[in-house]
Amino acid sequence: MKAPLIAPSLLSADFGRLAEEIKDLEFIGADWLHCDIMDGIFVPNISFGLPVLEAIRRYTKLPLDVHLMIQRPEDYIERFAQAGADLLTFHWEATFHHDRLIQEIHRLGKKAGIAINPATPVEVLIDILPEVDLVCVMSVNPGFGGQRFISYVKQKVQRLSDLRYKVGSRALIEVDGGITPETAVLVPQADVLVAGHSLMHAQDRKAVLRQLKQSHP
Ligand code: DX5
Numbered sequence: 759m760k761a762p763l764i765a766p767s768l769l770s771a772d773f774g775r776l777a778e779e780i781k782d783l784e785f786i787g788a789d790w791l792h793c794d795i796m797d798g799i800f801v802p803n804i805s806f807g808l809p810v811l812e813a814i815r816r817y818t819k820l821p822l823d824v825h826l827m828i829q830r831p832e833d834y835i836e837r838f839a840q841a842g843a844d845l846l847t848f849h850w851e852a853t854f855h856h857d858r859l860i861q862e863i864h865r866l867g868k869k870a871g872i873a874i875n876p877a878t879p880v881e882v883l884i885d886i887l888p889e890v891d892l893v894c895v896m897s898v899n900p901g902f903g904g905q906r907f908i909s910y911v912k913q914k915v916q917r918l919s920d921l922r923y924k925v926g927s928r929a930l931i932e933v934d935g936g937i938t939p940e941t942a943v944l945v946p947q948a949d950v951l952v953a954g955h956s957l958m959h960a961q962d963r964k965a966v967l968r969q970l971k972q973s974h975p
């Protein structure tokens with residue numbers, strides 16, 4: 759099995775030293791930077807928005823994996839694309855016109871992802887799966903870092919992997935929430951692992967990143 763890409767979540771970074779944090783993540787070998795955007799409506803928390811994303815873009819060439827936890831993502835997608843996102847992931851539950859929004863993201867020259875909450879079944883994606891570049895399977899209820907991995911998500915990731923095969927989709931499977939070296943082994947089908955608390959607050963970030971990389975033997 760291929761080693762997963764590791765996308766540290768900047769939500770758990772020290773925002774007062776963001777530039778240094780980004781350099782450190784580049785140094786330890788992060789593949790992508792996961793940027794969690796929260797509006798206080800779709801999720802019960804507010805994180806950061808466009809100006810901070812623009813600043814992050816100036817500090818790094820790493821791909822920016824932008825996870826929009828916002829209501830009506832279609833109203834903001836163009837500005838997030840301009841701010842420097844490489845991949846724009848919106849929530850299935852936050853909008854109605856999924857196909858239109860995916861087309862719009864592609865028209866803007868970006869990769870398109872759909873995220874699903876823990877209680878949303880992967881089967882809702884059956885028809886759209888060939889059109890998306892990534893599916894983000896939430897393994898915690900979105901809104902906060904440092905929560906525990908929800909165990910039934912393991913079965914969802916397996917089913918999504920089967921579904922992807924069945925419909926001939928090349929979408930990457932990303933798992934987001936509560937990922938540690940111990941929980942990463944539960945989702946061997948994941949192509950991308952988001953790691954917030956477990957990596958960012960580790961004494962030795964590089965060691966945790968290596969363990970995550972090696973979690974899918
Ligand atoms: C949760 C965010 C996650 C979060 C992951 O709403 O989407 O990306 O930062 O953090 P951990 O790994 O701490 O669960």
Ligand code: ZN
Nearest residue numbers: 794825934952
């Ligand atoms: Zn996220």
